[in-house]
Amino acid sequence: MAISRLLLRFTHRNDTSCQFLIREIRVIRGKVFIRVLLVVKMKNIVILGSTGSIGQNTLSIIRQEPENFQVAGLSAKSSINLLEKQVEEFHPETVVITDEEAGEKFLLRSAAEKTEVILGNEGLRQLVKKPGIDLVIIALVGIAGLLPTLEAIEARKTIALATKEVLVSAGSIIMSQAKKNKVEILPIDSEHNSIFQALRGHQEAEIRRIILTASGGSLREVKGDLSDIKPSVALRHPVWKMGKKISIDSSTLMNKGLEVIEAHYLFGIAPSSIEVVIHKESIAHSFVEFSDGFILATLALPNMKLPLSYVLHYPERAKSNLPKLNFSKITKLSFENPDFGRFPCLKYAYNALNKGGTMPAVLNRANEVAVEAFLKERINFGRIPEIIKKTMNLHQVTEEPNLEDILAADRWAEEKAGKLI
Ligand SMILES: NC(=O)c1ccc[n+]([C@@H]2O[C@H](COP(=O)([O-])OP(=O)(O)OC[C@H]3O[C@@H](n4cnc5c(N)ncnc54)[C@H](OP(=O)(O)O)[C@@H]3O)[C@@H](O)[C@H]2O)c1
Numbered sequence: 001m002a003i004s005r006l007l008l009r010f011t012h013r014n015d016t017s018c019q020f021l022i023r024e025i026r027v028i029r030g031k032v033f034i035r036v037l038l039v040v041k042m043k044n045i046v047i048l049g050s051t052g053s054i055g056q057n058t059l060s061i062i063r064q065e066p067e068n069f070q071v072a073g074l075s076a077k078s079s080i081n082l083l084e085k086q087v088e089e090f091h092p093e094t095v096v097i098t099d100e101e102a103g104e105k106f107l108l109r110s111a112a113e114k115t116e117v118i119l120g121n122e123g124l125r126q127l128v129k130k131p132g133i134d135l136v137i138i139a140l141v142g143i144a145g146l147l148p149t150l151e152a153i154e155a156r157k158t159i160a161l162a163t164k165e166v167l168v169s170a171g172s173i174i175m176s177q178a179k180k181n182k183v184e185i186l187p188i189d190s191e192h193n194s195i196f197q198a199l200r201g202h203q204e205a206e207i208r209r210i211i212l213t214a215s216g217g218s219l220r221e222v223k224g225d226l227s228d229i230k231p232s233v234a235l236r237h238p239v240w241k242m243g244k245k246i247s248i249d250s251s252t253l254m255n256k257g258l259e260v261i262e263a264h265y266l267f268g269i270a271p272s273s274i275e276v277v278i279h280k281e282s283i284a285h286s287f288v289e290f291s292d293g294f295i296l297a298t299l300a301l302p303n304m305k306l307p308l309s310y311v312l313h314y315p316e317r318a319k320s321n322l323p324k325l326n327f328s329k330i331t332k333l334s335f336e337n338p339d340f341g342r343f344p345c346l347k348y349a350y351n352a353l354n355k356g357g358t359m360p361a362v363l364n365r366a367n368e369v370a371v372e373a374f375l376k377e378r379i380n381f382g383r384i385p386e387i388i389k390k391t392m393n394l395h396q397v398t399e400e401p402n403l404e405d406i407l408a409a410d411r412w413a414e415e416k417a418g419k420l421i
Contacts, residue, residue, distance in 0.1 A: 023037050046128060049139035058312070060305070061309050072093055080106040093115065098123065124140075125148050138159060139162040141243060143169055143365060156181050188311055193307035204267070208290060210269055211286060213277055215302075218236045227382025252385065254345035254367050257345055271353045271354055283301070283333055358406060362391060370387040395409070
């Protein structure tokens with residue numbers, strides 16, 4: 001009985017983090033006795049983008065739970081000082097530095113003799129397919145995450161995905177490859193993570209609507225014209241502390257637009273059944289409405305360590321040490337419609353999703369180019385949506401694109417948006 005209960009408890013584990021070893025089988029007076037040894041293995045984790053906001057938050061959870069997790073690989077673009085500290089602390093077998101110049105400097109001074117160092121983008125693809133990896137956390141920024149994610153799926157690694165741009169650009173390809181290779185994609189974005197939790201045990205056909213909440217970004221209280229907002233103002237997010245690109249995306253509401261597209265691919269929901277609501281308190285992360293009218297809301301403190309801990313421990317639940325949500329201190333939860341006129345990027349994301357084919361990849365790249373130019377103060381805030389709209393208007397959509405078509409559309413949008421700047 002005890003054994004069957006024990007076995008049942010782990011029936012749903014789809015990872016390699018525990019094994020049963022049958023030590024002895026005896027038959028005594030007609031009864032069978034089996035002695036089983038349960039071996040709980042540490043999960044081997046790879047983090048692409050370990051020096052970023054998501055990467056550092058992930059490592060801070062791993063730091064608290066050395067008995068559960070082991071770092072197998074890390075990557076950065078050029079933040080070699082921080083990467084060096086991470087290598088000294090977590091002793092990964094492999095690190096990848098995609099900026100080769102920074103990588104050469106790292107090699108010259110690094111004392112990490114036991115760590116293999118690979119330079120260049122190709123290194124990300126080599127890293128994710130190494131044997132013995134249980135979970136690959138994709139936390140790079142932008143389209144740079146696409147090819148390593150596909151490689152990890154083909155190598156049948158479980159994926160925890162923060163880089164929404166991957167699904168925005170190539171959602172159909174990613175999801176069909178994941179299905180073909182029987183790979184689970186665990187969303188890290190707090191909204192999608194909460195929907196993923198709400199949907200466990202439910203069928204796609206039972207869902208009537210999903211509602212993504214949005215904090216409203218740094219400019220939600222700013223009145224008047226937004227066109228000359230400075231990067232330092234747009235970067236000041238009222239709730240979340242995040243990397244620069246996503247902070248600007250939040251200020252334009254493009255982040256929510258990208259999340260609408262991400263939700264469409266992850267959960268197979270029609271664009272018309274995905275809604276956005278501004279919820280300044282960022283306590284409710286999403287709502288899932290079922291066909292019978294019931295709505296499941298997922299509430300939690302706005303802290304990325306919660307979804308990160310969820311994906312690290314999945315399919316189990318962690319014992320969190322984070323502060324509890326104190327309902328007596330929440331005086332109100334407010335909900336408003338987004339202002340599509342002031343924040344047209346959200347509308348452009350819906351348009352791109354409805355157009356389909358290569359258009360979401362074009363939206364994504366035009367946005368990446370425009371945000372980078374804004375951060376370097378080459379264009380003003382008002383030109384971000386303008387550049388995205390113009391690039392989309394110039395694009396001839398390829399229907400049902402393959403990977404080559406997506407990559408070609410991405411390059412095309414990079415060039416066109418660059419010229420517009
Ligand atoms: N931050 C959040 O709370 C949050 C929440 C939900 C979703 N997300 C999503 O998660 C992703 C990461 O966001 P973040 O805020 O963690 O970003 P971030 O702080 O800017 O960190 C990005 C990481 O990716 C690396 N990187 C950047 N560009 C790269 C490239 N071209 N090739 C290879 N590596 C590159 C960076 O290395 P260097 O440090 O060397 O530049 C860094 O390690 C984004 O897609 C974002 O939308 C973030």
